[in-house]
Amino acid sequence: AAKPKLYYFDGRGRMESVRWLLAAAGVEYEEVLFQTAEDFKNLIKSGKLMYDQVPMVEMDGMSIVQTRAILKYIATKYNLYGKDLKERAIIDMYVEGMRDLNDMIMFFPFSLPEEKQKILNYILERATQRFFPVYEKALKDHGKNYLVGNQLSWADVQLLEVILMVEELKSDILSAFPKLQEFKARVSKLPNIQKFLQPGSPRKPQEDETTVEVVKKIFKL
Ligand SMILES: N[C@@H](CCC(=O)N[C@@H](CS(=O)(=O)O)C(=O)NCC(=O)O)C(=O)O
Numbered sequence: 121a122a123k124p125k126l127y128y129f130d131g132r133g134r135m136e137s138v139r140w141l142l143a144a145a146g147v148e149y150e151e152v153l154f155q156t157a158e159d160f161k162n163l164i165k166s167g168k169l170m171y172d173q174v175p176m177v178e179m180d181g182m183s184i185v186q187t188r189a190i191l192k193y194i195a196t197k198y199n200l201y202g203k204d205l206k207e208r209a210i211i212d213m214y215v216e217g218m219r220d221l222n223d224m225i226m227f228f229p230f231s232l233p234e235e236k237q238k239i240l241n242y243i244l245e246r247a248t249q250r251f252f253p254v255y256e257k258a259l260k261d262h263g264k265n266y267l268v269g270n271q272l273s274w275a276d277v278q279l280l281e282v283i284l285m286v287e288e289l290k291s292d293i294l295s296a297f298p299k300l301q302e303f304k305a306r307v308s309k310l311p312n313i314q315k316f317l318q319p320g321s322p323r324k325p326q327e328d329e330t331t332v333e334v335v336k337k338i339f340k341l
Pocket of ligand 1: 133134135172173174175185186187188335339
């Protein structure tokens with residue numbers, strides 16, 4: 121079968137979680153990384169973007185848009201979405217919380233210089249007071265290696281992604297979360313994920329000023 125094809129700009133944004141999930145599933149994919157507003161306009165003209173927006177993933181004969189729809193499709197297809205309705209609900213609760221944190225981090229590079237420190241403090245406070253305690257407790261309570269059903273799921277992949285992104289903002293953020301430290305070490309060593317964490321993988325670097333300017337030009341922000 122043809123490899124999935126990911127259409128996005130050359131950066132993390134909303135697509136990074138898709139890259140992580142496909143990598144964790146051991147699925148190779150191609151990327152169309154556009155650089156200009158012209159490229160994006162041409163993609164819109166192709167008629168493949170249901171809402172004239174990206175992320176868009178071409179796979180299994182579909183042009184899937186809406187990040188959550190893409191992620192759910194992949195999680196279901198590669199058995200990363202729990203074994204039954206209840207496990208799937210727990211995974212959704214974890215993933216949606218992580219997405220709230222993830223979105224704060226995603227928009228952070230676009231915040232005004234004079235607001236950056238305040239927003240950074242808010243992100244770190246939410247990470248350590250609201251979100252990480254939930255996952256630390258879950259791992260502590262059931263004593264298993266993974267968040268749900270003692271097998272790798274979308275929730276584990278999303279958690280590792282967001283842990284690493286918060287650590288880019290504050291490297292010792294996990295100091296009060298021993299279970300999350302163990303979780304990070306363990307899941308980072310899974311072959312598919314370890315490969316994705318190596319240089320040269322499709323994983324994108326932390327968003328910097330240059331990328332912010334490129335994104336503003338592409339999407340005329
Ligand atoms: N709900 C959508 C939002 C997608 C979205 O806002 N995409 C932006 C690009 S980015 O924010 O993900 O970088 C876009 O295409 N903007 C162009 C437009 O909205 O006209 C999703 O989750 O996929």
